Amino acid sequence: MREQSRVFGNNLQLYVKRAGLGIEEFAEKLGYTEYEVRKIMDARLIPDCGEKVQIAEALGVSLETLYEVLDDQYYEQAGCLECRGRFSTIESKQEILDLFDVYCDVQETLLEEGLKSSV
Numbered sequence: 001m002r003e004q005s006r007v008f009g010n011n012l013q014l015y016v017k018r019a020g021l022g023i024e025e026f027a028e029k030l031g032y033t034e035y036e037v038r039k040i041m042d043a044r045l046i047p048d049c050g051e052k053v054q055i056a057e058a059l060g061v062s063l064e065t066l067y068e069v070l071d072d073q074y075y076e077q078a079g080c081l082e083c084r085g086r087f088s089t090i091e092s093k094q095e096i097l098d099l100f101d102v103y104c105d106v107q108e109t110l111l112e113e114g115l116k117s118s119v
Contacts (some may be wrong), residue, residue: 002101003094004067005043008052011066013041015059015077030058041080044101 006096016026016037027037039045040055076093087093110116 002098003045005046006097007069008066009041009043010075010078010080011068011070012055012059013039013080014070014074015061015066017078019059026058030054042101042104044104 016023019026021029023037023041027034030037032040036045040047052066053063056066058061059066082099107116
């Protein structure tokens, strides 16, 4: 499930860029905050089925298109973090990305609880 969410998020980032939209502009168009869209792109906020359809429609693509796995070069051009560098195995990639997600969640929680400064 997490890998599908990553693909969705990477494709969202790619198609927002291809549409010539800024993340803030795209977020406003759908009633999200920029922060929420960035979390969707990072697969740390999972929209419900209806929201996914709205996102696809706003980009002029099908929902299936947002789940289509593309070559890493497309994601690298879009600036997706997870696609930088090579992994020895797909299992290694998934483990490392899962750890990165947990790290980001912990950092956000610390900020929200005032246990870490944003600087």
